[in-house]
Amino acid sequence: MDTLSVKEVLHHHQLRVTSGRCDVIRLFVTSNYALSARDLENQLPQYDRVTLYRTLHTFIEKEILHLIPHDGGLAYFGLSEGIRQSLTDKQFETKTHHSEHIHFTCTACGRTECLPDHLVPEVTLPENYQTNEVALLVKGQCPQCQ
Amino acid sequence: MDTLSVKEVLHHHQLRVTSGRCDVIRLFVTSNYALSARDLENQLPQYDRVTLYRTLHTFIEKEILHLIPHDGGLAYFGLSEGIRQSLTDKQFETKTHHSEHIHFTCTACGRTECLPDHLVPEVTLPENYQTNEVALLVKGQCPQCQ
DNA sequence: GCTCTAATGCAACTTGTTTACGTAATTACT
DNA sequence: AGTAATTACGTAAACAAGTTGCATTAGAGC
Numbered sequence: 330m331d332t333l334s335v336k337e338v339l340h341h342h343q344l345r346v347t348s349g350r351c352d353v354i355r356l357f358v359t360s361n362y363a364l365s366a367r368d369l370e371n372q373l374p375q376y377d378r379v380t381l382y383r384t385l386h387t388f389i390e391k392e393i394l395h396l397i398p399h400d401g402g403l404a405y406f407g408l409s410e411g412i413r414q415s416l417t418d419k420q421f422e423t424k425t426h427h428s429e430h431i432h433f434t435c436t437a438c439g440r441t442e443c444l445p446d447h448l449v450p451e452v453t454l455p456e457n458y459q460t461n462e463v464a465l466l467v468k469g470q471c472p473q474c475q
Numbered sequence: 476m477d478t479l480s481v482k483e484v485l486h487h488h489q490l491r492v493t494s495g496r497c498d499v500i501r502l503f504v505t506s507n508y509a510l511s512a513r514d515l516e517n518q519l520p521q522y523d524r525v526t527l528y529r530t531l532h533t534f535i536e537k538e539i540l541h542l543i544p545h546d547g548g549l550a551y552f553g554l555s556e557g558i559r560q561s562l563t564d565k566q567f568e569t570k571t572h573h574s575e576h577i578h579f580t581c582t583a584c585g586r587t588e589c590l591p592d593h594l595v596p597e598v599t600l601p602e603n604y605q606t607n608e609v610a611l612l613v614k615g616q617c618p619q620c621q
Numbered sequence: 622g623c624t625c626t627a628a629t630g631c632a633a634c635t636t637g638t639t640t641a642c643g644t645a646a647t648t649a650c651t
Numbered sequence: 652a653g654t655a656a657t658t659a660c661g662t663a664a665a666c667a668a669g670t671t672g673c674a675t676t677a678g679a680g681c
Contacts, residue, residue: 345647345658366637377661382638384659398612400544402669403637431598436607450596452577452611457618461582464612465598466544472603491627491678512668523630528669530628548638549668 334416342391349376353384357394357408358416363432363441365403397432397441398464407432407443432466437474480562488537495522499530503540503554504562509578509587511549543578543587544610553578553589578612583620 335354336346344350352373357364369381385406388394393412397405410430431447434440449465481500482492490496498519503510510518515527531552534540539558543551556576577593580586595611 347647347659349660378637379639379662380660387659396546398544398546398610400542400610401550404546431600433600433604444601447599447601449611450598452596452613453593454577454579454613454615455590455593455618457621458579458613458615459621460613460615462614464544464546464614465595466610466612467598467600467604467606468608468610469600470605470607472601475603475605493628493678495629524668525631525670526629533628 338393338412338415342393344387344391349373349380350384350387352376353381353388354393354408354412354416357406358413361442363397363405363407363443365405367403397443398466399434399441400466405441407441410443410445413445429463429465432464433471434466434468435471435474436468437470440471442471484539484558484561488539490533490537495519495526496530496533498522499527499534500539500554500558500562503552504559507588509543509551509553509589511551513549543589544612545580545587546612551587553587556589556591559591575609575611578610579617580612580614581617581620582614583616586617588617 335351335358338354339346339350353369356369356372366378366382366385369376369385370378373381385394389396389406392409394406395409397407399405428448431444431449433442433444449463452460452463454460481497481504484500485492485496499515502515502518512524512528512531515522515531516524519527531540535542535552538555540552541555543553545551574594577590577595579588579590595609598606598609600606
C-alpha cells in the first residue's frame with residue numbers, strides 16, 4: 330500500500346486530499362473485515378465522529394465504499410473491490426464487474442467480511458419486478474471460530 | 476382471518492393472549508409488506524412503544540416473525556410463512572420448509588415485502604466457512620412503481 | 622374469585638447518526 | 652509563493668431507534 334496511490338484514488342473521484350480521508354481508506358485497505366462507524370472512531374480517535382460519518386457518506390456516494398446489509402443496529406462498510414485492486418495492484422482497474430459479492434458475518438466473533446470471489450447467484454423475481462441491486466448476507470461460523 | 480386463530484397461535488407458542496399481541500399479529504396478517512417498529516407505533520398508537528418493541532422481540536424469539544436484513548436505519552419484520560398459512564388456511568402447518576425466501580425493497584415507494592415463493596439459491600462459501608442462515612435482499616422497483 | 626406470574630406503561634437512558642454553524646485547510650489561479 | 656473560492660473539519664446540540672428499571676396491571680391455572 331502506498332500513500333501516493335491513496336491520494337490518487339481521492340483525486341480520481343474529485344475529492345480533496347485530507348489526512349482523515351487518507352487514513353480512512355488506509356484503514357479499510359489494511360482491514361480484512363468490514364468496518365462500522367464505531368470501528369473508525371476507535372481506530373482513528375484523532376478525528377471527530379462527525380468527520381468520520383461524513384467521510385463514510387462521501388465514500389459511499391463515490392462508490393469507494395459499499396454499505397453492507399445486516400439485520401440490526403449499526404451499519405457496516407466495505408472497500409469496493411475496484412479500489413482495493415487499484416491500491417494493491419498499483420494501477421486503476423477499468424473493469425467494474427459489478428455482480429455483487431457475498432458478505433459473511435460470523436456469529437461467534439461477530440466480524441463481517443466481504444467474499445469478493447463468491448458472487449451472488451442470479452435471482453428470479455416475480456413478473457414486473459425490476460432488480461437494481463442484490464445483497465446476500467450469510468451468517469455462520471468463520472474458519473477461525475470452529 | 477379469525478380472532479380465534481390468532482389466539483391459538485399465541486397459545487401454541489406458550490404466550491399469554493393480550494390484545495396488543497393479537498393486534499400486532501393481525502396487523503402483520505393484513506399487511507402485504509414488512510413492518511418496522513415505527514409502523515407499529517403509527518398504526519397501533521394505543522400501545523406504548525416499549526410494549527411494541529417487546530412484542531416484536533418475543534415474536535422473533537418464537538419465530539412468529541422474522542427479521543429482514545436491510546442496509547440502513549431501522550429494522551423490518553415479516554410474518555413467518557408458517558404462521559400466515561396457519562391463520563389463512565385455518566389449520567397449523569407442520570412443514571417448516573425453512574429454506575429462506577427472498578426479500579424485496581422498492582426504491583421508489585420504499586416498501587419491503589417477502590417473496591415467499593422465491594427462495595434464496597444455494598450458496599457456495601470458501602472452505603471451512605459454515606452457514607447458519609442466509610438472507611437475500613433485492614432492491615429495485617415493484618410493479619406498482621413503474 | 623385468588624394467587625402467581627407474565628405483560629404493560631412510564632420515565633429515563635444509551636447508542637447511532639444527523640444538522641447547523643463558525644473555523645480551518647485544500648485547491649486553483651495568478 | 653500569495654490569494655480567493657470552495658470544501659472539509661470540529662464543536663455542540665439535536666434527533667431517532669432501541670433498551671432498561673421499576674411499579675402497576677392483567678392473564679392463566681387453581
